[in-house]
Every structure is written in C-alpha cells, then in structure tokens.
Amino acid sequence: ETIGVSMALFDDNFLTVLRNGIQELADGMEGVDVQIEDAQNDVAKQLDQINNFAASGVDAIIVNPVDTSATEAMTKAAADAGVPLVYVNRQPINVDTLPDNQAFVASNEIESGTLETFEVCKMLRAMGKGGGAKAYVMMGELSNQAAVQRTKDVEDILGIDMCNFITVVDQQTANWSRDEAQDLMTNWLSTGEEFDAVIANNDEMAIGAIQAMKAQGLDMAEIVVGGVDATQDALAAMQAGDLDVTVFQNAAGQGGGALDAALRLSRGEDVDQKVYIPFELVTPANVDEYTSKN
Amino acid sequence: MTNDIILETRNLTKHYGGVHALQGANFTLRKGEHVAIMGDNGAGKSTFVRQITGVEQRTRGDVIFDGKPVFFENPMDARNAGIETVFQTLALADQLDVPDNLFLGRELVKFKFGPFSILDYKAMRERTMGALEKTGVKIPNIRGTIERMSGGQRQCVAIARTATFHSKLTIMDEPTAALGVQETAQVENIIRTLKEAGEPLILISHNMRQVMDLCDRIVVFRRGRICANLDIKNNDITGEDVVAYITGAKTQPEYADAA
Amino acid sequence: MTNDIILETRNLTKHYGGVHALQGANFTLRKGEHVAIMGDNGAGKSTFVRQITGVEQRTRGDVIFDGKPVFFENPMDARNAGIETVFQTLALADQLDVPDNLFLGRELVKFKFGPFSILDYKAMRERTMGALEKTGVKIPNIRGTIERMSGGQRQCVAIARTATFHSKLTIMDEPTAALGVQETAQVENIIRTLKEAGEPLILISHNMRQVMDLCDRIVVFRRGRICANLDIKNNDITGEDVVAYITGAKTQPEYADAA
C-alpha cells in the first residue's frame, strides 16, 4: 500500500519529529510505502499535492494542514477522488462534517499557549510578583495560525483575574526565528524598561531572547521565560536554568496514530474519526522525563 | 517680417554641472530656409538640438517656435508641435523591425480603440518600402530586427522615419555620417526635395562640400557659443573661411565675446 | 615573399540565418601596407572586420595572420596576437571616465597581485592627456564619464586607445565618421605616422578624398563579396572609377562572380 503524506513544512523541528515517526513506522511494516511531500507552508500547494497523490493512485493520504481553515477544499478533493484522508496534528475546521473515510489525529492548538502562559503567571506569583509584573510577548509569523492562536491565548490568560497583574509592555513578531528574537530582545533591552517575563510563541524565540538577555548580563533567575515545543535546545536551556516553561506535544505518537488510521481506512476498516492528543506542560521539575522523547 | 520666422532662440544656455556646453545662443530660422550648423567636436551642436526638441531642459533662455514661446517637456511634445528630428544617437528600438521603428509612436491602425487599437501591419510594411527607396539603402530583410542592421542601414531607417512625415521644421544631426557614397547622394536629394517643398531645415554636418551645396546659411559653434553666421548663398564665402571660424582663427565682430 | 604577408583571408564567409553577409572573401595585406575597404552600406565591411577579430565566429573560410592560421575566440585573443581595432560601435564603457576607457583591459598598476593588482591612476591620467593631444580633440573634463561625451569625443577616445599601443596590425572601421574638420585632420596625421613607422592598416571609410590621400590600395565590397582590388598608388584610378565599382557599374574580371 502507498500512503501519500503532505506536511505543512519540512524545516520545522516539531513537524520533523512527527514526520520521522510516520516514516519509521512505515519502514518497519511489510508492503507499506509512504511518500512524504513538503507543502512549504502554502495552502494552495498542499491542495495540489493532494490532487497529485490522487492522480498517482495512492491508497490513502495523510495531511498535516498548513492551515486548518483550508481543510474544506482538501476534504472535497480527496472525497471526489475517493481516496481516504487523515488529518494530523492540527484539528481541521470541518471536523464535524468529515465524510466517513476521513479522520483526524490532532491536538487542540488552544492548549499550548494557555498552558504556557498560565504557568508563567503561576511562577511570577510564586516569585512574589503578584502585585504587578511586566512581560514582553514574542509572536511567530503573523500570517500563521498557530502564532495568532497562541498570542490570543496569552491575551486570554492575562485577562483572567488570577493573572491580570501582568501587563504586556510590548508585543512584536520575531517570525519564529532565534536570530530575529535575539535582535528584537536587544532592541527591547535598549529601551531600559524593566520587565519580569518573556512569553514566546515557540522555543526558538525564547532561546533567542535568553541569549540576548545573557549577553546584556541579565540574571536569568530573575526573569521567567516561556516557550512552546519542548525542543532539545529548549530542554537543554531549561536544564541550564535559563528557560522556565515549555509545552510538549507527542509528535511521534501523533504520526504513528495517523499512519495507523490511514492504513485502516484504506482497507475499509472502522476507525475513530476523532483522536485528541493533549499537550503536556514541561517545567524544570519534570524536564528530565522529556529529554529522550523529542 | 516676424511672421516669417519659424524658429528663434534667445540666450539659450545649458550647463551640465560645471561644463558650460551651450552659452547664450541667439539663433533665427526663417520659413523655407535651410541652415547648417558646423563646429568642432564637443562645440555644443547636439546640445543645442537637444534643448530645442525637449530631450533635456535648458538652464535658461527662450525658444520661440512658430511665433509662440515653447517649453517642450519631451521630444513627443516637440514632434506634436511639428518638429521632426534625426538625432545623432538615432533613437531606434533595437529589438523591433524596420516598419515597427518607422511608425513607432504613430502606428497605422485598422481599428481604433485607445491603446488597444489593432495594428495594420500590411499598410505599414508597404509604406516602409516606399520610404526606404527614397534613401537608396539596401536592406535584405526589412522584417529583421534593427540590431542586425549595419551602421548605415540604421541611419537610413532613422532618416526615412523623419522624411516620411510632414513637419513644420526638420532637424538632422549628422545624418550622413555613416552613409556610403550612394546613400549620401540620396539623402542629399531628400534634403533638396524639402527645400523645393519650402520646408525649413537645420542640418548639422562636418562635411563642407555637403553644406556648401545644400544650405543657405552656415552658423558656426565654438566652445559652446555661436561665433559666426555666414550667408553663403549671397556672400562670397569659401570653405577656408568657414574652417577659420571653426578653429577660432576668425570671429565675426557681432560675436566678439565668443573669441 | 609569403613572409611579406601579415594578413590573409581565404574564402571567408559569414551567414546570419538567411542573410549572406559575407561570401568567399579572399584578401591579402602586406607588411607596412595601408589598404582601404569601401562599399555601400550593408555591403559587409564591418562583418569582414568582425570575422577577423573574433567578435563573431565565421561560417567558413580561413584567416592567416602573421604566417599562422588563427581562430580567435574573442577580440582579446586578437588583441593579444597584435591586432588593434577601432570598432564601428566604439566599444566604450559608458559609466567610466576617459583614462579608465583608454586603459581598459591593460591597466597600469603600481603593485602586481593578479586581479587584485593596485591601479596607478596618476600614470594613466598623464598618459591619457598625451594620447588625446594626438587626436586634437577637446574634452573639458577627462574625469567625466563617457556617457557625457559628444559623438566625436567618444570616437576620439576610441581612436586614442588604439593609437596608444603598438601592434602588428591596426584596423579602423569608419574612424572619422563623426569627427569635425580639425579632428579628422589630426586622425589622418595619426594614420600617416603609422605609415611612416611601417605599421600596416585596414581603413574602412566612405570618404573618397581621405582614402585616396592615405591608402595604397582600395578593396571594394559589394553585396557581401569583394568586387575590386585597386592599386591606387601605382595605377591611374579616379574617384569616379571607384564609385563605378561600388555601385556595380563595373566589376573587375577576376571577381566576375560578384556581379
């Protein structure tokens, strides 16, 4: 059997782990071929890839959607071609109207930013800053749904009573990039403004902020820094005492689940149409459990 | 009598940064008159033409054409006002063919619809053949692009373009520089035809024989100034005289400041 | 006696697609000899030069230079072999100034280090002044870029470039086309100096007087073929004769197929 896989992006740390999960599982099975393509963050390219898979006669398709609002057209394309489809990692917008031969294995994106920000809030309270604290927010690429969602999560959490002692000094984009985050942080530092926390949409930006702060001689014990993804770099930074919060998502598990669902759909077997995989909070207290997971 | 003057410049001046390429040129051209401009290389002849035809904007001075002061923004304005020019740089589009170049900017159309008017290729090709014949040039394939033409062929295309359309004033900047013996003779014929038709002409040329044959008057430029105005048809002026003015050996008294 | 021949072409031919620009040209030039090439516009003169100097690759035929068959890949090869050329298109870099253009490709350096050799601007400027004086041209500011020069000034820079360097053969394609009376005289002097120094020359020109004055022999091109080879120093040949060959009224018997 041949399974076509369209990944949102290849050069993304987390999605790479997910992709490798699919690949390794398939390599271990007899007679299962996977063909993985890179949609390069382009929804239109992803739709075309699905059509190309259909033209090549694959048995099932796994899609890691570039954007979950674009899944209607993909569902339709696969349904028209009569090829089973499984969404992975991101919950499609049309989750409630998926046809019978489609399914999804995903996590709820709202959780990641919420877990991160709430933990930052708790840590600041524990440090005795409940009377008032200032934070900088680093956003991912503004056209990216995860960035928009996680930033909104930050706003939501900082709106609840328990955490509204935190005020956001400024929020800017560093486009997911460690380099841009370093420069952005240094620019913030050049204003001389005091602050207590940096909440970043991903770990790369959090690490960039940490590097900039360390270069300027700030004490990392005084500042709470949060990210998302639990990358190896982030875990190392946490072990070194620089990073305080990150959020783990079981990439390999999602990949395996998706492949399994796709194979079963292609054989006409029954599957659970909705599989949720929760995010997990990582802090210095439990970091050692995660170092071998991603 | 003023009615008689088609072009007049007063104190026309052009500086390029520190280079004073043209200074205080006072020049008149009567209707039907053919005037030659001569002078050393770099004396400011082409600069003079560029100021009149709006290729560049003058530093100061006035240009009066057909009785009215004019400020041409660009060469198209000048052409619309009735001045046809063969520039020294020819101004041809290298990747287009001969008819395209001849009719550039005033294409013949079969069906008018603003910029989307439909071209009449056949009519343009036919009229091109006629225009080229007048210059006597031989072009093996008029549908070949201009970049494939020899120096003289290009020059003939530029001349044909000017000669094809009626105008109130024709200006030619060294039209026969690259032409062969036969083609030069043909172009001189074109100029004589203009004379007979009473169309005025400014001819820039380094060729003494040609100028003596064709023109009524020679205006000499030196170091960016006019230094002589010689009525060759009525006075007894030789080539040696003209050369003396060009080189600076002589200057007319009324242009003493050019010395 | 064969030793005496600096350049020979045998059956040199160039087709551009369907255009037969040069056909079967057999040409010889002796050491110290000055030969003129004449012919109508588009007769194939510049094409002939381009084949010899490696600007283009010939369709067929041989070029024998200084006793050896040569296949120049590009004009630099030709120059290294000792052929200096003034091309009709001049080949100047518009955004560079006069000394830069004069020494393009053979800069004077203060310190040799491959491509990163350090330029000797002062020496180049000084030698430029000398070279320009020979052509008699006036350039207000030699540090100005070439794009700001008049047509004649550019041509003089190109000629000065060729005349500054010694060579086994000099080729000039219409060098005085854009030049004024004085500058033309100076360039003709340069050519006479070459003659006295025994350096051979191929001169393309449409100027009958010039050719008659300066050259030993005239080769006439017509429709891509050589149609006459006239020894003007030794035989009694007039301008009218030459024109007859150019126009096709006459053809030498040995070139009967060109008729």
Place this chain on the structure above:
Amino acid sequence: MSETSHGIGGLSFDAKKRAWPNEMNVFIALIAIIVIFEILGQVLPYMKGQSLLFDFNTNRDGTILNMVRLKIIILQVSIIGIIAIGSTQVIISGGIDLSPGSIVGLTAMVAMSFAQTALVNGNPNPKAIFGEAWMDLPVIVPIVVAIAVGTFAGLVNGLLVAYTRIPPFIATLGMMVAARGAAKWWSKGQPISFPTEPFGAIGNGMSGWSPVVIFIGLAILFHFILKYTVYGKHTYAIGSNEDAARMSGIKVDRHKVLVYTIAGILAGLSALVLASKNLTAQAGMGVMYELDAIAMTVIGGVSLAGGRGSIVGTVLGALIFGVIISGFTYLRLDAYYQEMVKGIIIVAAVVLDQWRRQRAAARA
C-alpha cells in the same frame, strides 16, 4: 518574396531559411521532460511500468490518457500562470514585478471578506469578519473588490516606476513588503473562510477545470493584445530601448502605468481563483509566486533585458513547471531531492534554450 527584400543590389537573402521561433525550443524542452519521465516510469523497477500521461489499466475512465493527471498538471500552474501573463508584459517592457505574490495575499483576504456566507452547517459563520449585513453578498461584489484591490496595487507600482523613476525592482519590492503587511493586518493574521457557493464556483466550477479555462482564456487575450495592438507594440518598444521609445513620441510614463496596473489586475484575478479554489483566504497566500511566475516567463523565452518574448512561451514555461511538479510525485521522488532537482531543471531549461539559440545564430 518582394516584401522581404529591398532595393537594387542588396545582399542575397534566402527567405526560406526562416528563423526558428524561440517558442519551439521551449516546446522541445517540454516534450523532452515528458519523455524522460515516461522512460523513467518504464525503466525504474519500483515504478512497475507506470506512465505519466497514459493510463493503461483503463478502469478509471474511458480514455487512454490519465485525465486526472493531465488536469492537475495544468490546474496547479493555472493560478501562478495568470500572474505570469502579467509578468510577461512587465518583463517585455523592461521592468520586473516582485509584488504579485503579496498582492495575491492581500487581494484574497479582502475579497474573501466580502464573499462570506452567513451560515455554515446551520451555525453562524465562525470566521465572520464583518457583520451579518455584509454576508451572502452577490458574487459580483468580491469579484469587483478583487479587481479594485489589484488595480490599486498595480497602479501604485506603475506610478512609482513611471514618475519617480526608481528601479522597478525596488518599487515592487516595497509593494511586496507593504502588501504582505497589509494582508496580515487586514484580519490580524486570522484566515477568512466559508465563502458563498457562487464564489466557490469561480475556482471549482466546470468539474474543477475553471481555473484552467480562466488561465487559457486570459493567455489568448493577452497573446492577441501583445502581438496585434498598439499597446503590445509600445510594450516591446519600451523594453527594447526606452530612450528611443521616448524620442519616438511614445508616452512611456503613461504606458508603464498601464503595464503595471494590468499586472496588478491579473494578480487580483489570480487571487480570486486561488481563494475560491481553496475556499479560504490566508495572509500567507502567494508567497514566492512572483519568483515562480518570473521563472515560467524566462523559461518561456522572455528576455529579462526586455523587448523579447511572448505569451505562448510563458504558457509553455508554465506547463514545464506543471509537468515537473506532477512528475516528481509520480516518480515518488523524495521531497528532499525535489527542490534540488527543481532548481536544476529551471536552470537546465534556460540553458537549453540559450544553447539552441546560439546554435541557431551560428548555423549557416
């Protein structure tokens, strides 16, 4: 032929030796690439004798052609192809346009905002941008909006290029950055989805062929405009020698404004098809489309120096892209190699064209 030879005693000219049209090279490259894929399909063991364009186990439909693949080959380049039509005329005029990708993003966002449906599966539209009153509008509204946005962006490009005389590369680079910013700002990065059915038909109608029909229709229209109208002639003339065009009396500045505006309109139309086909609009749509469009154009034989090229070439260039993309999936080429090979093929196609031209010029 009397019309192609002139005057007494001209050079002999062999009119039969007609120049081989440049588009022919591109066509040969296209065929060569298809043939290579077909051969690989037969030769590579794991391909089990599959074919790119043909379908021998005719169980899917009646024809021997693999219609699904034929459709996707051209469908997937139709949207960028529409942009490439605009780029073709911009490049022929001696300019370049880096902004259409971003204009696509912006236009898609704005147009989609006016194409939303009020109810999705009976629930209110979760992605609503404006209030109820702005929903379920007739499909002409988003179409007009898209054209207006494209026109505006193109007009700004054109005015900048024509009247400030800054290089088109910079004017359109500025637009590229600014329009992408505006696309992100429009709904604060949120995607906009759930269009009305008629809107969805623009990019999905005619059993999915409608983007192809729109692309080919526009290509034919612009082929005609470039070859047979004054607009086309002036575009070539300006690209060939701008100074000469100006001295010949062409209103160069006004013409350039028109050229860039038309490119903007085509980008707007492309956005319309894209948003409709995907049933969504996102701020990140169209990233890098300009480079693909330029590559198609150049592969199709348009000279970046201006003055040369044709729409036919560009369409063939687009098809080469389509064949490559589908061919990779068909060969199951590892995604890691796809980009590397794509880069090489882009270069190879242009090298081939260049080489054929040089040979043609050198040939007797």
Place this chain on the structure above:
Amino acid sequence: MSETSHGIGGLSFDAKKRAWPNEMNVFIALIAIIVIFEILGQVLPYMKGQSLLFDFNTNRDGTILNMVRLKIIILQVSIIGIIAIGSTQVIISGGIDLSPGSIVGLTAMVAMSFAQTALVNGNPNPKAIFGEAWMDLPVIVPIVVAIAVGTFAGLVNGLLVAYTRIPPFIATLGMMVAARGAAKWWSKGQPISFPTEPFGAIGNGMSGWSPVVIFIGLAILFHFILKYTVYGKHTYAIGSNEDAARMSGIKVDRHKVLVYTIAGILAGLSALVLASKNLTAQAGMGVMYELDAIAMTVIGGVSLAGGRGSIVGTVLGALIFGVIISGFTYLRLDAYYQEMVKGIIIVAAVVLDQWRRQRAAARA
C-alpha cells in the same frame, strides 16, 4: 586645473562645481530618518520624551549615548550586511544574486555539523549529526568548511552565468531553490545545535561586537578592492558595457566567475557568523536575506543596471535598515503596521535619492 581640462579652445569648465557624491544623499536620508524618530520620541505623548540614540538618565553607563541601541542598530544588519557587500559587487558587474539567503541556510547547516560539542550539560549532545570522532573539532574546521561550501555555491553560480550565458536572475534563482533543498536534506530538516565554545565566539565575541567588526572589516576591504584594484575596475567596466569590456580585452567570463564566487564566500562567512551568534543552524535560516541585501544595496545608490555604486553607499543603506528596525521597536509600532511602513520607507529612501540626483543634474 590642467589635468581636468584639455586641448586648445575646449569648453569652459568650472572645476569648482564638483559633483556631489551619491553617498551624500544616502547619508542625508539616514540622518533624516534618525531625526524623524527623535522628533516622534519627543512629540508622541506615550513616548514620554524618550530618545532613539541618547540616554539622558545616565544610570546605565557613563556615556550620554544609548550604547545598547547603537550596538543593536548595527549588529542586527551586520549579517545581512556581509551578504550585501557581495551583492554590491555582483550588481555593479551588471548581475544579480538571488541565492545568498539559501547559501546561508546550507552553509550554516554543514558548517555547524563540524562544530558540535560532545557534551551538553554533561549529557551526550542530543542533536549529534556525526559520531563522537567528529565532535569537539578545532574551530578552524567549521570555518574552512563554511568557506568551502560558500565558494562552491558561488562558483557554480559564476560558471553558469559566465559560460552558459543564462541570465543571472535565473542561474541564481535555480541555486536559491536547490541550495534551500540541500539545506533541508542535509539533516532531514532537523536543526543542528550545541556548538563548541570557540565556535560560539565567532558571532558572540568582543562582548557581542564581533559580527559588527567582521562586517565593517570586510566592508573596508571591499571598498578598497572595488576602488583601487584592477578587479574593481573590471567589475565596473563589465557592468557598464559588457560588450565593450569584452572587446577591450577584459576576460569577462573569468571575471564573472570570480565575482559570483566572492559573493558565495561572503554568504558563507555570513552563515558562519549567523550560526555562531545563534548557537544553532536551521534549514530555514536566511530566507529572504537576498532581498534585504539587494534593497540595502540599492538604497545605498548602487544601480541595478550595473556600472555604478559603492560599498560606502551599501553600508549606509544597511544602517538605514538598522535604524528603521530599532526605531519601530523604540516607538512600539504595532507589529501589523511594521511591514507596511518598512515597504514605504524602502521606496521613499530610493525616491529621495533619485530626486536629489535629478535635482543635482538639473541644477546649473
């Protein structure tokens, strides 16, 4: 002055009226932008009288200047600035290079693979690419590797441009796509992290000033090379008129290979600084750097038509970028507006330059 006027009876020439150097315009634009930011700092109520470059509550260090801001202004453009030096000479030679961003990505990945440390926080390096034997290598190894990769990529660009005669836009576009693919393929998309300490010092040394020092050092070197060596003169000549340069006997092809190779080496050095500064290498690094580099170059007065421009201008262009980025953060401009404003400023800077030049040309 006898050296600037020649021959008898030439035109009168007023040597005092020296041309105003083009770099002056760029410098004025830079100052104007700084002044605008300073004024906004005083005028906008929420800014509370802050200043961009000065620090009046001198509690942080002894100087009245805001040293942190001064440093970041130039630090954040140093890495792209190194690329821009290469682009400057490519553009002066009449070409263009779209590949440096991707070359940066590829070079960073490859070089970082040879710069990994064996132990991270006492544990084995979790991102190890090669075995133990390839870890903790001397820092010269990744440096040599980076230069080698950059040289190779640049050399391929140069050979393509020079010997196949395809447009540089296409040759380097192909390299852009292919090198990005290679970067992703190198470690299958995985980032590579945890370098040795000496490697980290390349981009973080001298209290973080080292990228600035490397950038300025290279800028001075190339300023000298372009102005005072044969290499520089030939680069300008080729950009000015390639045919003329060829007919004058310049080895145009060989020279172009050199120009693109040097641009590749500079991209490799830039990657080295980038990877070191960030202590990581990722396949997505350097995306769009080429466009920023070209924009810096053109803002600095380099003509995209070739033949004109200077390194001094490019450095000033880079500083304009740096001031804009820092100025936005200092003004706390909403992220959604930043891109739009950036696009406008890029265009405005070039328009200003163009306008000043035209006025200078029109002036008596």
